Amino acid sequence: MSLIWRPFTQMQKASLPLTVVKAKNSTLFLKNKQKVIDAISSWWLITHGHCKIELVKALQETAENLDQILFANFTHEKAEQLVKELSELLPKSLDKFFFSDNGSTAIEVALKMAVQSFAQKGQEHRKEFLSFKRSYHGDTAGAMSVSARGVFTKAYKDFLFPIHLCSQGQLSTDPDKLFYKDFERKIEKHHKKLCAVIIEPLIQGAGGMIVWPPAVLERICRITKSAGLYLIFDEIMTGFGRTGTLFALDQIKTKPDILCLSKGLTGGFLPLSLTISTEAIYKDFLSQKKEKALLHGHSFTGNPLSCSVALANLRLIKKNKAKLQKKWNWIEKTNKQRLAVFKNHPMVKDVRAKGLIAVIQKEDNYESFFSEQASQKALQKGVFLRPLGGTVYILPPYCITEKELNKTWDVIESLF
Numbered sequence: 001m002s003l004i005w006r007p008f009t010q011m012q013k014a015s016l017p018l019t020v021v022k023a024k025n026s027t028l029f030l031k032n033k034q035k036v037i038d039a040i041s042s043w044w045l046i047t048h049g050h051c052k053i054e055l056v057k058a059l060q061e062t063a064e065n066l067d068q069i070l071f072a073n074f075t076h077e078k079a080e081q082l083v084k085e086l087s088e089l090l091p092k093s094l095d096k097f098f099f100s101d102n103g104s105t106a107i108e109v110a111l112k113m114a115v116q117s118f119a120q121k122g123q124e125h126r127k128e129f130l131s132f133k134r135s136y137h138g139d140t141a142g143a144m145s146v147s148a149r150g151v152f153t154k155a156y157k158d159f160l161f162p163i164h165l166c167s168q169g170q171l172s173t174d175p176d177k178l179f180y181k182d183f184e185r186k187i188e189k190h191h192k193k194l195c196a197v198i199i200e201p202l203i204q205g206a207g208g209m210i211v212w213p214p215a216v217l218e219r220i221c222r223i224t225k226s227a228g229l230y231l232i233f234d235e236i237m238t239g240f241g242r243t244g245t246l247f248a249l250d251q252i253k254t255k256p257d258i259l260c261l262s263k264g265l266t267g268g269f270l271p272l273s274l275t276i277s278t279e280a281i282y283k284d285f286l287s288q289k290k291e292k293a294l295l296h297g298h299s300f301t302g303n304p305l306s307c308s309v310a311l312a313n314l315r316l317i318k319k320n321k322a323k324l325q326k327k328w329n330w331i332e333k334t335n336k337q338r339l340a341v342f343k344n345h346p347m348v349k350d351v352r353a354k355g356l357i358a359v360i361q362k363e364d365n366y367e368s369f370f371s372e373q374a375s376q377k378a379l380q381k382g383v384f385l386r387p388l389g390g391t392v393y394i395l396p397p398y399c400i401t402e403k404e405l406n407k408t409w410d411v412i413e414s415l416f
């Protein structure tokens with residue numbers, strides 16, 4: 001019996017977890033001597049690969065001199081340098097960086113920024129959010145509130161604030177229908193009370209890896225902006241190459257007012273997140289009064305160790321930019337080729353690919369038994385997968401080799 005209460009796990013049914021003793025590149029080494037390909041980057045975190053040496057070294061070097069400092073009073077060079085170098089990779093309009101230490105919290109901060117910014121401009125009535133069905137923005141109360149409702153939120157439903165959830169129709173197969181109608185109708189109906197639209201750009205992750213065409217996203221963004229609402233991009237999963245470009249926002253013209261990053265920010269190595277806003281929003285909080293400040297923070301805000309690893313991650317990306325882009329393109333191309341056999345498969349409802357992510361949807365059911373069975377079977381064959389209900393997907397680290405990627409696909413084929 002383990003003393004550990006695991007995340008997202010029905011402990012009564014759960015089998016004992018396997019022990020990982022080492023993780024390197026795409027491989028998890030288990031205590032039972034098995035080697036497993038981490039085909040989902042340990043929940044979409046690991047970017048370059050496990051225990052990437054440059055990140056290990058950055059952590060070691062910093063840890064000898066700095067542990068934690070109080071970010072409300074002090075600053076440190078790792079954080080300063082990180083935001084400077086990150087801002088060079090982001091739209092110029094996004095230039096105020098607020099630190100926290102996980103994705104859900106980055107979302108909470110974004111929601112607070114949006115509501116408080118409008119209130120301090122004398123528009124207290126603008127405090128409602130518009131989000132999308134199947135969206136997932138995290139597990140804290142505010143983040144759950146702006147996410148789709150389902151088994152994950154059911155027990156707390158009375159404590160979540162109400163939002164406007166838009167349906168998106170069959171995005172992957174029929175991008176131009178249904179979708180705009182509901183969105184446009186809700187914006188028109190509620191725009192006087194709305195403060196922001198929150199969106200996972202290009203790919204909705206936990207909701208089933210739903211792919212949005214860039215043109216659809218562009219149009220939603222334009223409508224949001226012309227209604228005078230803030231556009232919040234949750235790039236916690238899509239950031240750092242997952243959609244085939246460094247950020248999903250690189251694939252559209254309209255830029256968000258608030259951007260949330262986490263997961264790949266440190267290459268998946270340490271907890272860190274950022275809520276990045278425009279100067280205009282930042283200015284709404286400037287006043288002689290303390291109550292007008294963004295009165296939010298956490299014990300580990302701006303942790304120097306996390307910041308130093310994030311900085312090393314950015315430098316790796318900048319140094320290897322062309323090589324990485326080539327690798328991302330190769331992964332996407334290989335995924336698309338290997339998806340072909342599933343297209344007319346009787347067990348498969350839909351297939352889709354975008355950037356590093358490839359999806360085979362067997363059934364649209366989060367409760368599907370298939371998930372558990374497929375995961376077990378794949379693990380026995382040396383590949384770690386964690387299907388989202390009836391949806392199998394891969395999201396490998398950049399370092400995955402041709403042999404490993406093909407093995408992953410062979411194992412997926414054997415599940416169908």
Ligand SMILES: *Cc1c(COP(=O)(O)O)cnc(C)c1O
Pocket residue numbers: 102103104105107136137138139200205206234235236237238262263
């Ligand atoms: C993982 C995720 C979050 C939540 O991040 P945590 O660090 O797990 O709290 C929020 N939004 C998206 C899109 C995510 O994928």
